[in-house]
Amino acid sequence: MSNSALFSVVLVTAIFMVVAALLIAWLLAPKSTNPVKGEPYECGIPTRGTSWSQFKVGYYLFAILYLVFDVETVLLFPWATIMKDLSTQGLVCMAFFFIILTFGLAYAWKKGALKWK
Amino acid sequence: MFHFNVVTDWIDEFLHTYLLDGWALFIEFVLIGLILLTAYAVLALILIYVERKICAFFQCRLGPTRVGPLGLFQSVADMIKILLKELIKINKVDPLLFRLAAFLVIIASICTFGAIPFDKGLHVIDFNIGVFYLLAISSLGVVGILLAGWSSNNKYTMIGAMRSGAQLISYELSCGLSLMTIIMLSGTMQLSVIVEQQDYAWNIFRGGIPAVIAFVIYLIAGHAETNRGPFDLPEAESELTAGYHTEYSGIQFGFFYLAEYLNMFIIAAIATTLFLGGWMPLHVPGWESFNEVMNYIPPVLWFFGKTFFCVFLALWVRWTMPRLRIDQLLNLEWKILMPLSLLNIIFMALWIIYW
Numbered sequence: 341m342s343n344s345a346l347f348s349v350v351l352v353t354a355i356f357m358v359v360a361a362l363l364i365a366w367l368l369a370p371k372s373t374n375p376v377k378g379e380p381y382e383c384g385i386p387t388r389g390t391s392w393s394q395f396k397v398g399y400y401l402f403a404i405l406y407l408v409f410d411v412e413t414v415l416l417f418p419w420a421t422i423m424k425d426l427s428t429q430g431l432v433c434m435a436f437f438f439i440i441l442t443f444g445l446a447y448a449w450k451k452g453a454l455k456w457k
Numbered sequence: 458m459f460h461f462n463v464v465t466d467w468i469d470e471f472l473h474t475y476l477l478d479g480w481a482l483f484i485e486f487v488l489i490g491l492i493l494l495t496a497y498a499v500l501a502l503i504l505i506y507v508e509r510k511i512c513a514f515f516q517c518r519l520g521p522t523r524v525g526p527l528g529l530f531q532s533v534a535d536m537i538k539i540l541l542k543e544l545i546k547i548n549k550v551d552p553l554l555f556r557l558a559a560f561l562v563i564i565a566s567i568c569t570f571g572a573i574p575f576d577k578g579l580h581v582i583d584f585n586i587g588v589f590y591l592l593a594i595s596s597l598g599v600v601g602i603l604l605a606g607w608s609s610n611n612k613y614t615m616i617g618a619m620r621s622g623a624q625l626i627s628y629e630l631s632c633g634l635s636l637m638t639i640i641m642l643s644g645t646m647q648l649s650v651i652v653e654q655q656d657y658a659w660n661i662f663r664g665g666i667p668a669v670i671a672f673v674i675y676l677i678a679g680h681a682e683t684n685r686g687p688f689d690l691p692e693a694e695s696e697l698t699a700g701y702h703t704e705y706s707g708i709q710f711g712f713f714y715l716a717e718y719l720n721m722f723i724i725a726a727i728a729t730t731l732f733l734g735g736w737m738p739l740h741v742p743g744w745e746s747f748n749e750v751m752n753y754i755p756p757v758l759w760f761f762g763k764t765f766f767c768v769f770l771a772l773w774v775r776w777t778m779p780r781l782r783i784d785q786l787l788n789l790e791w792k793i794l795m796p797l798s799l800l801n802i803i804f805m806a807l808w809i810i811y812w
Contacts, residue, residue, distance in 0.1 A: 358560050368540065369542055371543060377546075378548035402623045402791075410626075455784075
């Protein structure tokens with residue numbers, strides 16, 4: 341059996357489980373309404389405004405840093421699988437890449453991007 | 458050694474002798490789905506029970522004792538109760554994304570679960586890029602968590618989701634980089650092959666010091682990936698009520714709960730597969746009689762033994778350490794674990810080439 345077929349079996353299983361559980365809950369669970377039931381669970385007093393507003397930029401910075409490093413990780417994986425065959429030559433080539441990578445991290449560190457303000 | 462591929466091959470042959478190929482295939486698919494779901498649910502129940510008992514022992518309590526002998530059916534009762542709870546409709550949520558979020562989290566978790574080799578012949582998906590697949594599909598969970606927090610339209614969930622996003626994506630780097638050292642050692646990404654290679658020595662012994670460092674990094678980063686223990690800022694009860702899943706009720710909350718426990722298991726299982734030899738028994742080169750004795754213990758027991766050992770480590774950390782602050786958390790990742798794992802890759806390369 342091919343792996344893609346098996347993956348779709350797993351995916352269908354997952355979706356089936358979710359739908360079945362929701363269906364059971366929908367059939368068996370009690371349903372009732374009252375005016376304050378749908379209020380957001382915050383402090384007991386009515387919520388002011390929406391929560392879909394601007395948010396601290398610090399998180400965004402880490403997301404960008406992550407993006408850079410994650411793409412680089414993806415590039416490293418193929419090298420890792422054939423590292424034994426490439427031996428010293430491959431290591432030297434990759435060392436340059438690693439130096440650039442480390443410089444990137446060091447630069448972000450120096451610039452204070454890793455500092456939580 | 459008894460392997461499960463005997464059983465699976467027998468079922469395959471049996472179905473093909475009595476049925477047309479198409480029907481046999483269909484029945485096999487249905488069987489796979491059923492087994493997967495059962496294993497997932499049963500493991501979740503066991504894990505919840507184990508966690509509650511161990512947590513109780515750490516705090517000098519008894520834990521669940523009322524339902525069934527030793528409280529064994531407590532988690533079953535909880536599961537039934539959570540199925541019967543009402544799904545509350547919140548007024549201001551984004552209805553589509555609100556539902557989709559819970560689905561994404563659990564689907565990502567099940568898809569990862571399907572790729573774990575429990576024994577020879579007892580894994581569903583065996584891609585030749587298995588490790589890559591695990592990393593890719595498990596990071597889908599982040600999207601689910603972010604969506605859950607954002608779509609709830611609640612301040613607490615929003616803060617929880619943002620923290621969770623920053624934490625999960627940061628620690629994913631260390632996870633990936635520490636798994637890479639093992640890929641360098643084994644030269645393949647296929648999980649079954651990686652396990653087969655560990656016949657004579659588990660990777661953690663075969664790889665020497667760098668493998669041990671990678672194992673420790675992976676345990677820490679993986680623990681952070683599950684949003685638990687000292688890294689549970691996204692759902693810090695004392696600050697954010699329940700973090701990103703504050704607004705979820707009934708079985709939708711149950712999905713997050715299930716996924717959290719199963720993710721803990723999955724992280725432990727990946728650590729077992731890649732570092733501790735998967736279902737391979739403990740073999741010491743040269744000690745033939747010792748190896749023979751170890752072969753008598755079934756591989757499935759080896760797998761679950763090692764995995765629950767890793768789960769126990771996670772629980773131990775969770776119930777011992779106090780919660781971190783967000784800046785401490787990000788410092789730990791970006792200033793300690795990340796440079797360390799980058800160095801560790803170079804170290805591993807040198808180790809393999811020149812040792």
